[in-house]
Amino acid sequence: MARMTMPAACAALMLLGGCSIASELLFPSLEEEPKAPAGASSSAASAPSQATTPKSPPTSATGTTVGARVAQLRNDLTGLQASVNQHNANLAAQRKQIEGHVQRYRGTVANIHSRLQPGTTRGNPELMSQWNAAQIELDGISRAIAEMSAISAHLAGNAATARYLLQNTRAAKGLTGAVEEDHRQLATLENELNRTSAQIERLVTDVSQDIARQATYIGNERQNLTRLSAAVKDGVLPGAPVAGTTDGVAPAPRRPLVVIRFDRPDVAYDKALYSAVNSALEHKPEAVFDLVAVAPGAGSASAAANATAAQRNAESVLRSLTAMGLPASRVTLSAGTSAEAKSSEVHIYVR
Numbered sequence: 001m002a003r004m005t006m007p008a009a010c011a012a013l014m015l016l017g018g019c020s021i022a023s024e025l026l027f028p029s030l031e032e033e034p035k036a037p038a039g040a041s042s043s044a045a046s047a048p049s050q051a052t053t054p055k056s057p058p059t060s061a062t063g064t065t066v067g068a069r070v071a072q073l074r075n076d077l078t079g080l081q082a083s084v085n086q087h088n089a090n091l092a093a094q095r096k097q098i099e100g101h102v103q104r105y106r107g108t109v110a111n112i113h114s115r116l117q118p119g120t121t122r123g124n125p126e127l128m129s130q131w132n133a134a135q136i137e138l139d140g141i142s143r144a145i146a147e148m149s150a151i152s153a154h155l156a157g158n159a160a161t162a163r164y165l166l167q168n169t170r171a172a173k174g175l176t177g178a179v180e181e182d183h184r185q186l187a188t189l190e191n192e193l194n195r196t197s198a199q200i201e202r203l204v205t206d207v208s209q210d211i212a213r214q215a216t217y218i219g220n221e222r223q224n225l226t227r228l229s230a231a232v233k234d235g236v237l238p239g240a241p242v243a244g245t246t247d248g249v250a251p252a253p254r255r256p257l258v259v260i261r262f263d264r265p266d267v268a269y270d271k272a273l274y275s276a277v278n279s280a281l282e283h284k285p286e287a288v289f290d291l292v293a294v295a296p297g298a299g300s301a302s303a304a305a306n307a308t309a310a311q312r313n314a315e316s317v318l319r320s321l322t323a324m325g326l327p328a329s330r331v332t333l334s335a336g337t338s339a340e341a342k343s344s345e346v347h348i349y350v351r
Contacts, residue, residue, distance in 0.1 A: 066178035070185045073172070076165055077189065081196060084158060087151065088203070098144050098214075103308075105137035105221070110307035112228060113237065113293065113335025122235040131232055134225060141218055148211045155204045162197035169193060224333055237292075237334040256347040257289075262313045263343035270320050273348075277326065280350045287350050289326070291318055293335040294345040310344040311335055317346045 061067055112130050120127065169190050173183065231237050258276050260269050280287050293314035295306040314333055322328050338345070 062179050062181050064177055064179055064182055066172060066175050066182040067185075069172050069175065070182060070189065073165060073169055073189055074185075076161075077193060077196065080158065080161055080165070084196070084200060084203070087154070091151070094144060094147065098141060101137045101140040101144075105134050105141075106308050106311055108134040108137065109224070109228065110293075110295075110311045110335055112232065113311070114295075114307060114337055116231050116235070116237045117292075117334070117336030119236045123233050124235060127232045131225070131229060134228075138218060138221055138225065141214060145211060145214050145218065148207055148214065152204065152207045152211065155200060155207060159197065159200045159204060162193060162200055166190065166193045166197060220328070223328065227332055231334070237332075237336075254349050257350050258346075258348040260313070260317060260346040260348075261343060262309070262345065269317075270324075273317070273320060274324055276348075277321065277324065284350065288330045288332070289321070290349040290351060291321075291331060291333045292347040292349070293333070294338050294341050294347055295335070296337065296341045296343065306344060307335065307337075310346070313344050314346045317348070 061071065108130050112127055112134070115124070115127055169186055173186055257280055258273060260273070277289070280289075291314050293307075293310035295310040314335070318328070318331055318333055321331055
């Protein structure tokens with residue numbers, strides 16, 4: 001890892017801050033597909049966007065050959081727009097399902113951390129069961145990533161269909177035997193196709209970003225679960241004080257390098273965190289860091305919500321560290337509670 005260059009910080013640093021973390025898809029088969037060389041249809045969006053299509057003005061048949069071509073192109077466009085809207089609706093439903101996976105996963109992991117923090121039996125079967133439940137939730141997100149990839153391929157087909165229809169609409173303007181009403185309808189159709197094509201292109205971009213974001217999240221959490229599995233087998237989190245004594249002497253509590261208190265939103269802690277970690281690495285280049293998500297202890301009105309918030313804050317701090325250049329392999333993430341904590345905290349220890 002490249003050396004950090006910001007000024008050194010004292011060994012224990014008290015900070016204030018606030019963080020959050022974010023969180024997709026299913027596609028149906030369609031009974032009708034627009035005729036085009038590049039195929040099927042589907043669509044999705046990465047934000048809660050709504051794929052709506054403009055209402056077409058009423059048209060009248062002109063009885064010409066060009067008028068018949070206009071009618072066929074409009075039917076194809078209507079089928080394409082219906083496909084886009086249907087897939088976007090399915091996307092919204094799948095997003096809700098994915099959010100459920102993420103919430104259940106975080107809650108389960110936070111509970112495992114809280115049980116491990118004071119120490120428990122090695123290979124505790126209750127924690128092993130919870131670990132398996134967390135794994136199942138991640139598997140659900142992984143399946144959604146596969147669905148997202150399929151949607152991306154279908155959207156590419158939708159985009160090709162829109163381009164195909166647009167080319168045919170423009171070509172129809174050069175056909176002989178048209179009346180003025182045919183050309184008016186062709187101009188309207190071209191405008192609608194341009195809007196629909198732009199909409200689909202945005203959806204293609206959004207789904208690609210979704211896939212990348214979800215894949216990164218799954219990769220990080222797979223690593224976290226692997227480390228958590230070892231902790232469950234040992235019955236204690238890495239670096240957590242073990243219950244009992246050694247040779248009759250109680251283990252001394254570790255002093256955190258950094259304590260970040262999340263008792264207010266949007267507090268910039270990156271600069272001070274960078275300085276403290278840089279100082280630690282200057283003294284011990286091979287150092288690894290333990291991030292502990294600390295939630296207010298027993299007596300809190302919303303213990304589960306506090307644990308989840310603390311976990312999210314710790315994940316945000318972890319992202320800050322990796323953005324600074326610290327490899328994720330040199331950071332462990334765990335959780336616990338504190339009777340003294342009035343709000344969510346993240347404690348960072350050096351090993």
